[in-house]
Amino acid sequence: MQKVLPLSDFRWLALPPLLFLLLLVGLPLSRLLYEGGLAFSPALLSDAYLQWRLGWSLLQAAATCVLTLLLGLPLAWVLAHFEFRGRALLLRVLMLPFVMPTLVAGLGVLALFGPHGVSGLNLQDTPWLLLYGNLFYNLPLLIRAAVDGFDHVPASRLMVARTLGASRWRAFWRVEWPVVRPWLASALCLIFLYCFSGFGLALLLGGQRYATVEVEIYSLVAYELNLADAGALALLMLLLGAVIALLYALIERRLARPDKRSPPLRQPVQGWPQRLLLLACLLLLALFAAAPLLAVLLRALLADAAAWRVLLQDDTLLALGNTLRFSLLALLLATALGLLHGLAAQRSAGLRALMFLPFMVSPVCVAFGLLLAYPAYSATLALLVAAYALLAYPFVAKAVVSARDALPAALPNAARTLGASPWRVFWRVSLPLMRPALRRGMAFAAATAVGEFAVSLFLSRPEWLTLTTLIYQHLGRPGAANLEAALVLSSVLLLLALLAFMAIEWPEKTHARTS
Amino acid sequence: MLELRDLALAFAGRRVLDGLSLQVAAGETVALLGPSGEGKSSLLAVIAGLLRPQRGQVWLGGRDISRLPPEQRQLAMMFQDHALFPHLDAAANVAFGLQERGVPRAAARQRAEAALAAVGLAGRGAAACHQLSGGEQQRVALARALIGEPALFLLDEPFSSLDTHLKQQLIDDLRQRLSAMAVPTLLVTHDRHEAFALADRVAILQHGRLIQVGTPGEVLARPASAWVARFVGFDNVAADHAIPPAAFRLGDGQPLRTVKLVEPRVEGCRVVVAGDGGDWVLSLSARELATQPYPQRGGHLAVGVDRAALLRW
Structure with a gap:
């Protein structure tokens, strides 16, 4: 019909x-923009300190996108193509970081890599603390989106590609990638937005140097009562955020279609090379998605x-x-x-x-x-x-x-x-x-x-x-x-x-x- | 009686229905036949009130129902994929419409079980829809459609998701049911076999217009155009005439013609020969093959045409 x-x-x-x-x-x-806009001057943007804040906010969001894509796409490919015990459960648990309050995640990161952290490695006052926190939230998001995308490639289509002479890699590139791409794009939009306008993690993990514009706005308002600069920064944040959100809505609209798919074909994990591959993936996933939470619980229990x-x-x-x-x-x-x-x-x-x-x-x-x-x-x-x-x-x-x-x-x-x-x-x-x-x-x-x-x-x-x-x-x-x-x-x-x-x-x- | 008057509908400038009029008498089944994407399903949606036409009226039983919402039109509709509600069991699906029309839940359930028994699904009321086979789902949908004693029955490609063998069985079953009902029935299909098997009349839709309406016999005997002749299944169609299978004469006294292709069929074979002014496609039955040597590619076949039997338009 x-x-x-x-x-x-x-x-x-x-x-x-x-x-x-x-x-x-x-x-x-x-109201905020009015208060800020009145005092807005281009000079604000030439201020080296604010330039760094804004630049770093954009950079850490972009870096998080690149890192999640590089780490997440191979992980998602493995999760989408292999069947193993606990696979369905694992995909569900991947949603867990999504409901974790930023304070818990932030404390978890500190408990792992902060001063006197469980890992013994102190990353305080480096950009890695914030990036690691970003990955905790966003790697699972990208993996879920990519696995969803892979699941939308009917098994028959992949089989056709393979029988027509495409290698695994070529089949990925010519058959799966075009299907998965919009899924990734939509997830990356969200990830960029979350990281760019994130506050809690940056407040806890950024320290003096690696805090974001959001933290800057908070300090301007709460400690310096500098409403003009705060309003100007808010205006910038708003415009950039609007562009990305619009992009996201457009991509999502293209994805919106009723689900009618054949169950994808997954192969059982066979032989040591595949088992090692799976183990490596799970360890990587645990490092980014589970370790901070375990660290919080461990430190609390040892308290x-x-x-x-x-x-x-x-x-x-x-x-x-x-x-x-x-x-x-x-x-x-x-x-x-x-x-x-x-x-x-x-x-x-x-x-x-x-x-x-x-x-x-x-x-x-x-x-x-x-x-x-x-x-x-x-x-x-x-x-x-x-x-x-x-x-x-x-x-x-x-x-x-x-x-x-x-x-x-x-x-x-x-x-x-x-x-x-x-x-x-x-x-x-x-x-x-x-x-x-x-x-x-x-x-x-x-x-x-x-x-x-x-x-x-x-x-x-x-x-x-x-x-x-x-x-x-x-x-x-x-x-x-x-x-x-x-x-x-x-x-x-x-x-x-x-x-x-x-x-x-x-x-x-x-x-x-x-x- | 169902009467469609001058219906017009356009999606984003593309005309889907273009001044379409049609009457369907009570107890009559009309098959709306046309290629995919020619507005057949849209027409049913307009009649059901799910789509509002830009122009035209729908009359049912002497009443203009064009402005009524779907739920007040007292019609039943069957959908391509059956559209069973996945969150309800089979009996609850059948009872859905009764409850909407005010029948208490227990009574509706009881009648639903009886209706399921009538379509051969006695005792399956508690089954979830996904546990039912394709044919069973179709029968649940049928019971759900007919339980409310509709004044009009609309079928939107109801057999397209079933396999061939099951399809024939369900078509025969449905024909008996339709003849027992005294309501107008409109069947939409792109499959001419389905249409000719079920319908009293066939209406052929092209570019949003009905280009021919008649009994299956009339349409087959006098196709209105080359397009219709091809669409209803004639193999040998020229610009101004078609050669029906019955016009071919085989055997002694007919000119010998070169056989260009032979394709075996379940019964007999399909042969392409070099005819007058182009190739002819003939289906030879097993009986016809028994009276002469089996045609060979590159060989010859004695075949002629009775020019009086040609269909012209």
Whole structure:
């Protein structure tokens, strides 16, 4: 059946999320840019110090892209072409870094390669600390995308290529590479964006020299009260981010097509050369994706018994309660906004691109803008929860959009001819089929809220202490005891993220329901 | 009765339907036949209300239903890939429409089980759709379509995803069911065998227009153009006429012609000979082959044409 045009347009559903974006992003950023733009001068860009900051921000993002591609593509190729025990589980666990709060990852990197690190190698004040942290987050992302791409090459096509005389390498180059390329491009866009506008990792790992523009904006605002320079930098960040996000939305649109694929052909691992290859891949993967987390847990377990007493302190209980409370409220709001925006964005490239606006603008800029735009509400719970929801809801919206893209048009059409109104079609067909995706999106949203750091730093009040801000407080105080307390608290945060991860990756029951 | 009046539809400037009109009587089956991508499925979507035409009306039972949403049109539709809901079991799929029309869940389920039994799937109600074979899925889709007693039945290439043997069986089965129903039925297909096997009338669609409508016999006897003649399966089509198989005369008294190609078939063979003004393609049955030596490439075959039996347009 040909593609059927919509009878009813759901774009009006986007009104509430658009209003929300206007209030939470549009107005605050305009205010920020106005304050900054007034004092903007080209001289700022010729400042050697800021040039280095901006250059390094771009360079570390680009370097991360190159490194993830060089490391990730071969790894993905192996994971896509060989069958071995635990392969499916491994692909799922690859999502784990994605839900890890940046504070946990940052502490993990420090616990490994910081002063007195587990590895014995001190990389502090080198660029490698930040790059390693970037790889922890982004290598799994690229591998997942590439494996998805490889899985879209039907086994028959590869077999044809091989029987027509193509070697493994030629078959990769002529048959698989063209299919995988857009998948990689879309992942690399995201990776660049994440690294470029990253804050938490750069704050913890960058040190004096290798911090990014985001950290610079934070210090300008929080310590130097230099709003003009901060606004000018925010303007630059915003423009660069917008270009990349647009590119990403365009590539994603090309990828959006219903899944109809034959199961790919995977060969079992045979013989020592292949076993060694697989082992090498797994070790490499463990080094980048698992080692920091293990280091946090190890250091926490080896910590003094006294350090563990931090869990019983009033501060900790308060922070834990707040984290859960704020996250739950934010999740409710994010789910409603994500559903509305996701459903509305089905046929509109513009709405799809807008969906990524909260990813694109840095949390630091948003939080700073919110402070400027709504000084009267700066210490209200509503603003804090709204800011959390802003950062979390694109996950829900993205899940809804991709689930809707994967839904064959014949199913809603069949339901319509069977007498279901559009609303009933949504309730009885689309929603049940989207539920696994929705659940995953919500778990990502929850993990985002639980691990949120930048906005909490700006908008929080002492009595609104969250786990992340508490950890940062401990890190800011001198002494080994405080570091150990931070590690113990990070382990708690790690376990919370693990819970969210289980909710995401727990297999859905597959049997059909009776009605 | 279904009546389509002057329907027009264009996608991004490309005309898909171009002033199409057609009537289908109650109890009649019309097959809409045309090559892929000629707007057949779009026409069904327009009739079902899933697509809005730029112009024209759809009347059903003396009522203009052009402005009704799909769920109020009281029609049933079967889709190419069956479009079973993967999250529901077989009986819940069949009961879907009943529940939408207000039948309580338990009663709907009961009727669904009965409908499944009627298509030969007794006791399979609790099966998940992916556990069913292609033919079983098709029968679930059929039960789901017919349980609501539709006033119009639309079939969108319902056999295209099935293998040949199963297809024939299901076509025979469906023909019996259709004759028992007193509703207009519109079948879309690109397969002329399917169309001629099921339909009372055949409507041939080209470039968004119906270029010929008639019984299978009429269409085969008087194709409206060279394109139609080729499309309905004639091998020997010239600019202004076609030679139907029955026009060929074999054997004594006919001129000898050079055999250019011989291709064996399940029954008999297919032969290409140098005819008058071009090659002729003949299908020789086993019975015809028994009365003469088996044709050899480069050999000769005595064959002529009864000019009175030619089809002209």
